[in-house]
Amino acid sequence: MTPTVTVRGLRKRYGHTAVLDGLDIAFGAGVTGLLGPNGAGKTTLLRCLATTLAPDAGELRVLGLDPATASGRTGVRRRLGYLPQDPGFYPHFTVFETLDYVAILKEMTDRRERHREVTRVLAEVGLADRARTKVRKLSGGMRQRLALAQALLDEPDLLVLDEPTVGLDPEQRLRLRALVSRLGESRTVLLSTHQTEDVAALCERVVVMDGGRILFDGTPAGLAAVAAGRVSLGDHRPGPGALFWRTADGRYRTIGDTPADAVPAEPTVEDGYLLLVGRTQEAA
């Protein structure tokens, strides 16, 4: 892998809490998913890469540039598409005006070319028929698609997407998967999510973070394999302390020690993630 993004010894703390605790990692072309519980440090890492937050210590190289310098930050921003967790839009702008405004900030000076690009990204996210709608009239899922559209403007080399599937209906989620996987064929896409199905379906690499550290870095199949031999299906309710739920066919699916009458089941990415994160939370 030729790294597009390199992170060495990255540290960030708020007050006495170390949110990123000496992180070392590199990312190359393709789609990488970041998983981790609330507060794990995913957004903090993505914000450092997107140059909206300065780390306390450590080295970053993003697209060959150093975000610690003013010229490096400008260079990264020119080639970056960033979907922040909480994008602030002007409610009285229309969808088209919002994207046109971001495109101007991205230095797209030719009006005709810029409008063509806005039209293209609107079609990519299925909002072409909403171009004249005011942002305040959009549904939550439509607003999320608008946020994604602004990240796609001007074909960025690096896409940083913080929880891109939040609020999307199943059809739009599928559409986003198709779009992101296509982009990942030639670019670096980093996305954070709580949806293990999206990771399994879309990401060739998954990184699990907790407490500002990396717990796992590998393929979705490798993360599922963390739970190999520790997932089972049984007809009887497991004892207290077990992590289980009743499935649609009335059987009990248990993650962890196999109850006496249960049979092994195929582990999923979610099972591996739950075991990994559960173990560290028990140890904490």
Ligand SMILES: Nc1ncnc2c1ncn2[C@@H]1O[C@H](COP(=O)(O)OP(=O)(O)OP(=O)(O)O)[C@@H](O)[C@H]1O
């Ligand atoms: N501006 C801030 N001031 C103080 N603490 C902050 C700030 N931003 C983040 N934090 C804290 O840093 C920690 C990591 O937050 P971060 O948003 O990076 O986590 P996350 O993995 O993205 O979580 P989530 O899945 O909930 O989005 C949390 O404990 C959070 O409360």
